[in-house]
Amino acid sequence: MPSLINPNTEYTRVLIMALIFGFVHLMIGLGIKAYIYIREKHPFYVLFDVGFWYLSLVGLALLLGGSYVPMLAGHTTLYWAIAITGMAGIILTNGRSAKTVAGKGALGLYSLYGLTNYVGDIISYARLMALGLAGGSIGIAVNLIIRMLQSGGTLGIVMSVPVFIGAHLFNMFISGLSAYVHSARLTYVEFFGKFYETGGKLYTPFAADTKYITVTK
Numbered sequence: 001m002p003s004l005i006n007p008n009t010e011y012t013r014v015l016i017m018a019l020i021f022g023f024v025h026l027m028i029g030l031g032i033k034a035y036i037y038i039r040e041k042h043p044f045y046v047l048f049d050v051g052f053w054y055l056s057l058v059g060l061a062l063l064l065g066g067s068y069v070p071m072l073a074g075h076t077t078l079y080w081a082i083a084i085t086g087m088a089g090i091i092l093t094n095g096r097s098a099k100t101v102a103g104k105g106a107l108g109l110y111s112l113y114g115l116t117n118y119v120g121d122i123i124s125y126a127r128l129m130a131l132g133l134a135g136g137s138i139g140i141a142v143n144l145i146i147r148m149l150q151s152g153g154t155l156g157i158v159m160s161v162p163v164f165i166g167a168h169l170f171n172m173f174i175s176g177l178s179a180y181v182h183s184a185r186l187t188y189v190e191f192f193g194k195f196y197e198t199g200g201k202l203y204t205p206f207a208a209d210t211k212y213i214t215v216t217k
Contacts, residue, residue: 007129007136015129016068022125022190023061026118029194030054036195048096052089057118059083087112121190127182135175142167 007014034050037043059082066072066079095107142164149160 007133008140011129011133014132015126018125018128019122021128022122022186023057025125025186025191026121026194027054027057029191033195048089048093052086052093053118055082055086056090056115057086059086060115087115121193124186124190127186131175131178131182134178135171138171138175139168142171 005013030050030053034046037045037049059079062072062079063076063083066074066076090112091105091108093108094111095104095109098104098107145167146160146164149156149163
């Protein structure tokens, strides 16, 4: 059957698609963080903790994309200006919780180091490419086994039917399970980590207070 992308030969394209999906996903997470700041009436935090990060990440993404996409090439100076503006803003504002000027600068530089975390988070989405390649490769291997069985005559043809059904159903099962587990992991760790804050009340189980005594049976 014809396909838009052959993952066994165009794996680089699949990898780029997975990374782009991850980049967009994380940008949406930052957007939700900006919404929370707006809802809590902290407009300057939107610029400090979201806007400057947008500039840094988008600027670096454009620099990287200019090496592969001809349409983006030729604007390196502009891309550097965007990225440097965002980085400078992060250094100047993300250390605002420190009490001294030196502490603010040091904490701002440490916050800028968080760019490496974003790079790692985006690369984590490469697991989507791995899932696609693994499922497709296993399917191809099963089909090769089926052809080998069918070449063995009538008995091989008969045996190939349960092998075909069972092997492909198993491949579909583990592929679906992997898609669920890894997409949930990407959502909870990379996506939620950009805006989610814990809260609520500490759970206290209903039990007797045995602070000064020990109850035994």
